[in-house]
Each structure stands twice: as C-alpha cells, then as structure tokens.
Amino acid sequence: MGTKKRIGILTSGGDCAGLNAVIRAVVHAATGKGWEVVGIEDGTAGLLDRPMRYKVLTKAMFDTSIMRLGGTVLGTTNKGNPFQFPMPDGSFKDRADEIIGGLKELGVEALIGIGGDGSMAILRTLAKRGNFDLVCIPKTIDNDVSKTESSVGFETALYVATEALDRLQPTAASHDRVMILEVMGRDAGNIALSTGIAGGADVILIPEIPYDLDKVAAKIAEVREEEGRNFALVVVSEAVRTVDGSPLQVEHHGGEKRYGGIGHYLSEKISAKTGSETRVTVLGHVQRGSSPIPSDRLLAAAFGVHAVDLVEQGKFDRMVGWSNRQVIDVPIEEAIASYQAVDVNGTLVHTARLLGICLGD
Numbered sequence: 001m002g003t004k005k006r007i008g009i010l011t012s013g014g015d016c017a018g019l020n021a022v023i024r025a026v027v028h029a030a031t032g033k034g035w036e037v038v039g040i041e042d043g044t045a046g047l048l049d050r051p052m053r054y055k056v057l058t059k060a061m062f063d064t065s066i067m068r069l070g071g072t073v074l075g076t077t078n079k080g081n082p083f084q085f086p087m088p089d090g091s092f093k094d095r096a097d098e099i100i101g102g103l104k105e106l107g108v109e110a111l112i113g114i115g116g117d118g119s120m121a122i123l124r125t126l127a128k129r130g131n132f133d134l135v136c137i138p139k140t141i142d143n144d145v146s147k148t149e150s151s152v153g154f155e156t157a158l159y160v161a162t163e164a165l166d167r168l169q170p171t172a173a174s175h176d177r178v179m180i181l182e183v184m185g186r187d188a189g190n191i192a193l194s195t196g197i198a199g200g201a202d203v204i205l206i207p208e209i210p211y212d213l214d215k216v217a218a219k220i221a222e223v224r225e226e227e228g229r230n231f232a233l234v235v236v237s238e239a240v241r242t243v244d245g246s247p248l249q250v251e252h253h254g255g256e257k258r259y260g261g262i263g264h265y266l267s268e269k270i271s272a273k274t275g276s277e278t279r280v281t282v283l284g285h286v287q288r289g290s291s292p293i294p295s296d297r298l299l300a301a302a303f304g305v306h307a308v309d310l311v312e313q314g315k316f317d318r319m320v321g322w323s324n325r326q327v328i329d330v331p332i333e334e335a336i337a338s339y340q341a342v343d344v345n346g347t348l349v350h351t352a353r354l355l356g357i358c359l360g361d
C-alpha cells in the first residue's frame with residue numbers, strides 16, 4: 001500500500017442502468033484528486049472471500065464505453081445479509097466482522113456504497129460497527145428511496161416501460177385487445193404511474209391505491225362506447241394485490257419470493273368482466289438491463305462527483321440525492337427511515353385523474 005488516499009466502491013442490491021456511469025464518475029473525480037479507487041466485487045461478498053475479490057480502478061479502464069453499458073462491471077448481489085449470512089449447512093452466521101476486517105486490510109479510508117434502501121441500511125450498520133467512513137449513492141429502478149427525487153436507474157426503467165406501451169398500442173389496436181403490462185417497482189407504484197401517464201394508458205393500478213374491478217371494467221367499456229376505441233392499455237405494478245388482498249408471488253431458487261403474477265390474474269378477471277380479449281406482457285428484468293438514458297447518465301455523473309466531494313470534505317454517513325435540479329446530501333439514517341411510495345395526493349396522481357386515466361378507485 002502506498003501513501004495515496006485509498007477509497008473503496010461497491011454496488012449492492014439489484015442492478016439497474018447507470019451503475020457503470022456512477023463508478024466512472026467516482027473513478028474520474030477521485031483519481032483526479034490523486035486518490036486510488038478500489039472496486040469491490042459483488043457488493044460486500046467480495047470482502048468475504050479470501051483472497052478478497054477487488055480491483056484497483058483506473059481512469060484508463062473507464063473510458064466512455066463502459067458508461068454506456070447496463071449492469072455493473074463490479075457485479076452485485078441482493079442476497080446474503082452479512083449479519084445473517086446463509087451458510088451451506090442451512091444455518092445463519094454473522095459475518096460482518098470479516099467484511100470490516102477486509103476493508104481495513106485493503107487500507108480503504110472511506111467507502112462509497114451504491115445501493116437501494118436495503119443495501120444502505122446494511123452498509124450503515126457495518127460502518128457503525130466497524131467505525132469506517134461511508135457515503136451512499138441511491139440507485140433503484142423502483143425510485144422508492146426517500147429524500148431524493150430520483151435514484152439512478154429509474155428514468156431508464158421508465159423509458160423502457162413507456163417504449164413497451166408504445167409497442168403494445170398498435171398491436172392492441174390491430175387485434176381489438178386489452179393489453180396488460182405488468183411492471184416492476186416492488187412495493188411502490190412509481191414505475192407504473194409514470195409509465196402509464198407517459199405511455200397513454202387507460203388504466204393504471206398501483207399498490208398505493210386499492211382498486212375495484214367494476215371500475216376498471218367500466219373504464220374499458222367507456223373507452224369502447226364513448227371514444228369508439230377498439231383497444232385499451234392497462235399498466236399494473238407488480239405489488240398490486242388480488243381483489244381479496246393477497247400478494248401474488250413467485251418462488252425462486254432457494255425459496256426466495258418475488259412479486260409476479262398480477263398481470264395474468266387481472267387478465268382473466270378483465271376478460272371475464274368485459275368480454276374483451278386480453279393479452280399480458282410481463283416486462284421483468286428488461287427494465288433493468290438497458291443502456292442508461294441521458295438523464296440517468298447525468299444523475300450518475302453528478303452523484304458520483306458529489307460523493308467524492310463529500311469524502312474530501314469529511315462529510316460521512318450521508319447519502320447523495322437530487323432535489324430541484326441540484327445535487328444534495330442527507331443523513332443516510334433519514335433516507336432509509338421510510339420508503340418513497342407514490343404520493344396519492346401528488347401531482348402525478350392528480351394529472352392521471354384529470355387525463356381520465358382510471359386508477360381503479
């Protein structure tokens with residue numbers, strides 16, 4: 001280890017577009033100050049292995065081609081909480097000290113963690129226990145991190161989902177169909193609401209607003225009878241529940257459950273109630289894997305540079321954020337205290353209603 005200041009960076013949680021652009025911004029800003037940047041692989045998992053998995057990141061590695069790529073060149077994980085790490089024998093072990101020890105061994109003076117609320121909560125607890133300096137950068141397609149108007153990845157997911165509606169509309173019109181688009185978002189309806197408005201949906205269902213199937217059916221009938229339109233577009237957020245209030249989930253490898261199935265559920269119900277032919281598109285991870293659109297690249301650049309500024313100023317335990325076209329920073333504790341759901345009294349819900357979009361209520 002030399003005498004240079006050394007900082008660490010990792011990506012944690014589900015990937016999204018713009019992560020590489022954030023890493024690039026951090027590398028450029030930090031190396032510009034004469035510091036060394038260590039990229040830790042697969043979130044904190046890279047610090048659990050011995051030898052540890054990391055690479056020293058240089059400007060030469062981050063020419064502009066990487067900025068355009070989806071995913072994260074560092075890898076990430078949304079499994080394996082280090083405080084309750086699943087072991088091969090089925091038990092759970094607290095492995096936090098291995099991560100803390102790893103950072104010390106690497107000589108990392110401050111860590112920049114790029115993650116959503118869950119990852120930030122874990123990193124903050126690690127930082128408190130290990131007494132290391134932490135700055136976080138919010139990323140998530142769900143846009144559910146509080147205290148920032150936008151998180152890296154959301155705008156691109158919105159673009160992808162809106163493009164999907166653009167593609168569904170002509171085929172819906174050609175076949176006289178009701179098209180249902182199921183989008184991601186975890187417990188927040190941010191992607192669905194914005195996509196539905198931007199893509200001209202007739203119905204938008206989000207977890208924040210309980211729905212009545214009769215109202216949905218009435219809207220589809222209205223479109224046909226009053227507007228003389230032979231098709232309808234419905235956007236539904238993955239966490240919307242069945243009429244009896246049950247979440248629809250799919251079990252994945254290792255028994256982990258993720259939302260999935262509400263699109264097909266609604267398709268049957270809408271078809272039965274309206275007599276319409278329905279089709280379902282479940283957009284899934286397509287929303288995450290794209291090249292970042294310009295607004296996400298700008299956010300990534302501003303966030304990465306500001307995170308490095310915070311490290312230089314010795315302002316830690318803070319998350320960078322976006323407010324009123326400016327980069328800001330807030331205590332991580334405040335950002336993770338609650339999640340940013342759709343504001344049911346906010347501008348976008350009002351806009352949707354006045355555009356005549358049915359929100360199911």
Ligand code: F6P
Pocket residue numbers: 014078140141142184185186238258259288
């Ligand atoms: O939080 C991002 C997100 O894409 C959610 O919208 C979605 O519910 C979840 O991650 C999917 O997780 P996985 O990648 O484990 O399937």
